[in-house]
Amino acid sequence: MNRNYYFLTAIMFVLALGTLFISERVVSPQISPDELLWDVLQPTRFVTTDQIAKRLIEKDPSLLLVDVRPAAEYNKFTLPNAVNVPLDSLITPAGQEYFGNPGTKVVLFSNDAILANQAWVLLRRMAFKDNYVMKGGLNGWIKTIIQPERPPQTAPETAFERYDFRKAARLYFTGAGVVNSGKSSSKTKVVFKRRKKAAVAAGGC
Amino acid sequence: MHVHELNPKKTLWVLILFLIVIIIGFFTMKRPLLKYQLSLKQSTKILKDTSNNYFYPYQLANVLDHKNKNVVIIDLRNKYAYGLGHIPGAKSIPSFNLTQKGNVKLLKSYKKNGITVVLYADNQLDADGPWLFFRQVGFCNIKILLGGYDYYEAHKNNLAQTKTDGSYLKGIPRFNYAKVACSKTVTAASKKAKKPVVFHRRKKVAVAAGGC
Numbered sequence A: 001m002n003r004n005y006y007f008l009t010a011i012m013f014v015l016a017l018g019t020l021f022i023s024e025r026v027v028s029p030q031i032s033p034d035e036l037l038w039d040v041l042q043p044t045r046f047v048t049t050d051q052i053a054k055r056l057i058e059k060d061p062s063l064l065l066v067d068v069r070p071a072a073e074y075n076k077f078t079l080p081n082a083v084n085v086p087l088d089s090l091i092t093p094a095g096q097e098y099f100g101n102p103g104t105k106v107v108l109f110s111n112d113a114i115l116a117n118q119a120w121v122l123l124r125r126m127a128f129k130d131n132y133v134m135k136g137g138l139n140g141w142i143k144t145i146i147q148p149e150r151p152p153q154t155a156p157e158t159a160f161e162r163y164d165f166r167k168a169a170r171l172y173f174t175g176a177g178v179v180n181s182g183k184s185s186s187k188t189k190v191v192f193k194r195r196k197k198a199a200v201a202a203g204g205c
Numbered sequence B: 001m002h003v004h005e006l007n008p009k010k011t012l013w014v015l016i017l018f019l020i021v022i023i024i025g026f027f028t029m030k031r032p033l034l035k036y037q038l039s040l041k042q043s044t045k046i047l048k049d050t051s052n053n054y055f056y057p058y059q060l061a062n063v064l065d066h067k068n069k070n071v072v073i074i075d076l077r078n079k080y081a082y083g084l085g086h087i088p089g090a091k092s093i094p095s096f097n098l099t100q101k102g103n104v105k106l107l108k109s110y111k112k113n114g115i116t117v118v119l120y121a122d123n124q125l126d127a128d129g130p131w132l133f134f135r136q137v138g139f140c141n142i143k144i145l146l147g148g149y150d151y152y153e154a155h156k157n158n159l160a161q162t163k164t165d166g167s168y169l170k171g172i173p174r175f176n177y178a179k180v181a182c183s184k185t186v187t188a189a190s191k192k193a194k195k196p197v198v199f200h201r202r203k204k205v206a207v208a209a210g211g212c
Helices: A003-019 A033-040 A049-057 A071-076 A113-125 A137-146 A157-177 B008-028 B040-048 B057-064 B079-084 B101-112 B124-136 B148-155 B159-164 B177-181 B183-190
Strands: A063-067 A105-109 A131-134 B071-075 B116-120 B142-145
Touching: A033 A113, A033 B124, A049 A063, A049 A137, A049 A157, A105 A113, A105 A137, A113 A131, A113 A137, A113 B040, A113 B124, A131 A137, A137 A157, A137 B177, B040 B124, B057 B071, B057 B148, B057 B159, B101 B116, B116 B124, B116 B148, B124 B142, B124 B148, B148 B159
Parallel strands: A063 A105, A105 A131, B071 B116, B116 B142
Antiparallel strands: none
């Protein structure tokens, strides 16, 4: 046997040993910076509170609301069926399970659009698609859906239609007190006042 | 015995040619202008620790008075909006031109000289994306103007006094959501102290007024 073969075998063996030390770190795919900036500058990721309200009322199964605020704030109040993915867990595999699933549109929201937008940028960098940001955030949600403002008389008809929709949506999301009003504990006192009889006999047949 | 071993000189030439091609390829390779300098973990960290991110409107007063010369203001809006009105001394770089070679070079020179760059657009949200992008590609000297141009335009005559004004701050809940938007508490609000209902019967006229 040629001495070279021993040599080659030795090299192969060393390389094979090297594979034992390969770490299991999986590098998640990232898009290039240029592509990221281009996508960041597109306004197509923003959706309005009206659109979200409509989807929620229609019970759209493809909609997934993601609350990116800290867990403490999420526990106090959130939108119907929203899941909580704070900024920290956004970059963990557990938090990323919600994103990039075919057939779902993820809408991120926070108090304003700022934090949700930042989460969107990070997600886009991690090459996730089909994510949206609710413009105005929860503050906007309260202002438009929960406490809608009546448009001025001179507003176009569409503004009034939107106002009507928002009033109806408000009833849908808050219940507007109809459910609980029956149970109110302090019952209203009813006071009857009997009429006074007139002094003189007032006739009759 | 292989064929090329018969002519060692030829082999050498081929080797040299091969090396030259690789070296030329290496030098003419198109390198990306910008690369991510922050990992995703670092990015979330700077988003939480906001001390180095923001430029407040009241800080503008010093810049406009030429007291603070270490600040460059960049207008990200389009040229038309810039032409209609902008912060005095602001440089116009529409956001779509940000990664042009000249502009990146300019930003790099600012970073080298320790100059703070302040980005602004109509509002904070419009400048937020480009700002976060530049932080991720390593420009730690870039800040974002809170309130944006809209707030500046409304307060340009009393910028120094806006220190106590918090209306431009974002990310703060402006409502007690749980109170305003949940069904139970809405009923509580409408359940204000109820007045007892009093029925008043109309009084009969004093004198006998008829009959059958």
